[in-house]
Amino acid sequence: MDLQLRGRVAVVTGASAGIGRGIASVLALEGAQTVLVARRASLLEQLAEEIAQSKSPTPLVILADLRDREAPRRVAEEVLMKFGRTDILVNNAGGSRPLSIDANDDLWEEALSVNFTAVRKMAQALLPAMRARRWGRIVNITGSLEPRTVNGANVAKAGVHVWAKGLACDVAKEGITVNCIGPGRIHSEQIDERMHPTPENQAAFAALNIPMGYFGDPEDIAYLVAYLSSEKARYITGQSLYVDGGMHRAI
Ligand SMILES: NC(=O)c1ccc[n+]([C@@H]2O[C@H](COP(=O)([O-])OP(=O)(O)OC[C@H]3O[C@@H](n4cnc5c(N)ncnc54)[C@H](OP(=O)(O)O)[C@@H]3O)[C@@H](O)[C@H]2O)c1
Structure with missing residues (x-):
């Protein structure tokens, strides 16, 4: 199936590592003009080089800490100045934020700023160009929306689900779709280096929690992103889909 992504301009946040890196690589292989956004220049430049060498369009690299108030607007301006359009936004930057019951305001605000506010602001900054076309x-x-302890990321991402549903309805008649993908346990920096740093820990977690019995790879998420980003998925909007080997229990 040709996803017809050639020539589409795709902004991927958190493209320097983990799931975001996998998403950017797959979109680029499908022919999209990628825009790689994150804080670590060397990792982004390395990915841009790999993509260019694979004969996909050379990515635009934009360094940004998306917790900065002005970052989403600056990213949007740079993309529009360079390409004059944006077709696809993948809001991927973020990460787990376990918080104690009495965590202070600064910790809560940091968790929400990267996992919710930046997502909303990136969309608000790029939507005018999508609506125009x-x-x-x-x-x-x-x-996950199934927490077993307080985690600022869960709270923020629950907000993203509800916000995305409303936004999907608001722009549905304008050819714009808005969807969410919930990963289960996918190999990435945060999973392999911080949350489950040993093979033994990964195997024990998978045996207890994942019906398929193993952690997924970034490409498992990326292929669904590519499909949802395509014309073929024009009638899918306002949805939250899980890519998790059967891990989540909600039906
Ligand atoms: N992997 C999983 O199993 C899993 C499970 C549930 C949810 N998720 C979600 O999936 C997304 C990707 O997670 P991952 O596991 O791939 O994480 P990761 O390996 O830690 O990668 C996170 C990416 O986000 C970027 N990022 C983080 N903070 C940023 C900031 N303030 N400004 C700009 N970029 C920032 C990082 O780049 P820099 O450090 O270079 O800025 C990096 O590229 C996250 O939203 C995460 O919550 C993942």
Whole structure:
């Protein structure tokens, strides 16, 4: 199936590592003009080089800390100045934020700023260009809504689900879709280096929690992103889909 992504301009946040890196690589292989956004220049430049060498369009690299108030507007301006359009936004930057019951305001605000506010602001900054062309795809990488402890990321991502549903309805008649993908356990920096740093820990977690019995790879998320970003998925909007080997229990 040709996803017809050639020539589409796709902004991927958190493209320097993990799931975002996998998403950017797959979209680029499908022919999209990627825009790689994150804080670590060397990792982004390395990915841009790999993509260019694979004969996909050379990515635009934009360094940004998306917790900065002005960052989403600056990213949007740079993209529009360079390409004059944006077709696809993948809001992927973020990460787990376990918080104690009495965590202070600064910790809560940091957790919400990267996992919710930046997502909303990136969409608000890029939507005018999508609306002008009456075509757009917004895919938000969210997470579990089944917490076993307080985690600021869960709270933020629950907000993203509800916000995305409302936004999907608001722009539905304008050729723009808005969807969320919730990963289960996908190999990435935060999973392999911080949350489950040993093979033994990964195997024990998978045996207890994942019906398929193993952690997924970034490409498992990326292929669904590519499909949702395509014209073929024009009738799918306002949805939250899980890519988790059967991990989540909600039906
Ligand atoms: N992997 C999983 O199993 C899993 C499960 C549930 C949800 N998720 C969600 O999936 C997304 C990707 O997670 P991951 O596991 O791939 O994480 P990761 O390996 O830690 O990568 C996170 C990415 O986000 C970027 N990022 C983080 N903070 C940023 C900031 N303030 N400004 C700009 N970029 C920032 C990082 O780049 P820099 O450090 O270079 O800025 C990096 O590229 C996150 O939203 C996460 O919550 C993942």
